[in-house]
Amino acid sequence: MSSDRTGPSPREALRELAAQGPALVRGVGFVVDADGETTQARRPVVALCRCEASARRPWCDGTHKRLA
Amino acid sequence: MRIPTPCGPVSRAVHDHLESGTPLLELPDTPDPTSRDHALALWTLHELAYRGFDGVDPDLEWSPDVLRLRNRLSRDLEAWLRRRFAEATVPGTVEDLVSADTQTPGVARFVRERASVEDVERILVQRSVYHLKEADPQCFLLPRLRPAAKAALTELQYDELGDGEPDLVHQHLFAQALEAAGLDPTYGAYVDDADEETLTLNNAISLLCLNRRLIHAALGHLAAFEATSALPSADMVRGLQRLGFAEPVWRYYDEHVEADAVHEHLARRICDLATEGDPALEREVLFGAFVCVDLEDRCAERLVPAAVPA
Numbered sequence: 001m002s003s004d005r006t007g008p009s010p011r012e013a014l015r016e017l018a019a020q021g022p023a024l025v026r027g028v029g030f031v032v033d034a035d036g037e038t039t040q041a042r043r044p045v046v047a048l049c050r051c052e053a054s055a056r057r058p059w060c061d062g063t064h065k066r067l068a
Numbered sequence: 069m070r071i072p073t074p075c076g077p078v079s080r081a082v083h084d085h086l087e088s089g090t091p092l093l094e095l096p097d098t099p100d101p102t103s104r105d106h107a108l109a110l111w112t113l114h115e116l117a118y119r120g121f122d123g124v125d126p127d128l129e130w131s132p133d134v135l136r137l138r139n140r141l142s143r144d145l146e147a148w149l150r151r152r153f154a155e156a157t158v159p160g161t162v163e164d165l166v167s168a169d170t171q172t173p174g175v176a177r178f179v180r181e182r183a184s185v186e187d188v189e190r191i192l193v194q195r196s197v198y199h200l201k202e203a204d205p206q207c208f209l210l211p212r213l214r215p216a217a218k219a220a221l222t223e224l225q226y227d228e229l230g231d232g233e234p235d236l237v238h239q240h241l242f243a244q245a246l247e248a249a250g251l252d253p254t255y256g257a258y259v260d261d262a263d264e265e266t267l268t269l270n271n272a273i274s275l276l277c278l279n280r281r282l283i284h285a286a287l288g289h290l291a292a293f294e295a296t297s298a299l300p301s302a303d304m305v306r307g308l309q310r311l312g313f314a315e316p317v318w319r320y321y322d323e324h325v326e327a328d329a330v331h332e333h334l335a336r337r338i339c340d341l342a343t344e345g346d347p348a349l350e351r352e353v354l355f356g357a358f359v360c361v362d363l364e365d366r367c368a369e370r371l372v373p374a375a376v377p378a
Contacts, residue, residue, distance in 0.1 A: 021333065022329060022330075022333070024330065024333050024334070026223075042231070043227050043231055043326075043327065043330065044223065044226065044227065044231060045223055045227070045330055045334065046330065047326070047329045047330040047333065055302070056325065056326060059326045059329065060298075060326070060329040060330070061298060061299075061302060061325050061326065061329055062298030062299045062302075062325070062328070062329045062332070063299070065167070065299065066299070
């Protein structure tokens with residue numbers, strides 16, 4: 001069924017997200033994840049992980065560079 | 069801090085000039101930027117622009133003798149750095165330069181995998197020369213930038229300097245790391261122990277940051293420094309934990325995993341804002357990034373003993 005696929009494969013999607021790097025956001029007080037867990041932000045600008053491979057989610061730890 | 073112990077004729081002349089006002093008229097005959105003597109002399113002259121030395125007249129920062137020798141040693145160092153840049157095979161962008169460099173095992177991987185406690189102490193001693201003044205040189209860049217780049221660099225520097233919390237100033241975190249490792253946390257305590265490679269790396273940063281002409285190279289250096297920090301910092305944390313170092317020793321590096329994941333992107337943006345697409349200025353950014361990677365590699369070669377084949 002792979003020929004019916006219109007979007008990127010999970011691996012391609014991960015590569016794409018990794019190539020973009022994190023989202024930099026200024027003025028974040030805290031982040032609530034899908035499970036409702038809250039993480040306080042400690043710095044005025046935070047880098048939010050987009051590739052979901054960071055060991056410090058929700059924050060970026062640079063791991064995307066090993067995936068891109 | 070006290071004036072560093074001289075190790076040759078030039079650093080001796082600087083020492084004596086600062087201590088007792090002996091004239092500093094003789095310039096070195098030939099450029100020798102990678103001699104420890106010249107590197108220490110330049111480090112000492114640069115330090116007059118930072119915190120100076122105990123008992124040394126602060127006016128000497130601007131004395132003609134000091135400036136003449138500093139200019140001479142700076143020119144020798146810059147010429148050497150530019151020669152290395154011209155002779156190296158350098159990728160066309162900072163991103164490619166940095167990603168090529170992350171393939172080579174450096175100090176952090178050595179610490180993660182096989183360094184001993186004594187190796188780590190040796191590394192912390194060398195690193196202390198910069199980390200105890202971390203982010204200080206880049207403060208000199210701020211007044212020279214236009215608003216967009218100035219605002220972006222200030223954002224980065226604010227985080228380096230603790231976000232308003234004295235305990236979180238990165239250089240203070242490193243002082244706490246030294247103390248917890250049983251080392252001297254005093255600013256400049258280990259300059260006498262610094263290798264030539266360490267002094268040259270520090271001199272290059274001061275050269276780029278203290279000379280307005282070199283500001284784009286200074287920003288390129290910062291971009292490369294931040295981009296090569298997050299992942300190696302995680303390696304440092306693992307290595308220091310492997311060896312059983314106390315929490316304050318690895319906390320400095322732990323902080324840099326998240327901080328530099330942010331700073332890397334800020335620094336790259338600052339470069340773009342400062343160059344505005346001018347190819348000549350972008351080449352200067354690349355030169356600065358090369359200096360960072362090149363001199364870090366020199367230090368790593370000195371600090372990391374060759375692996376013994378199993």
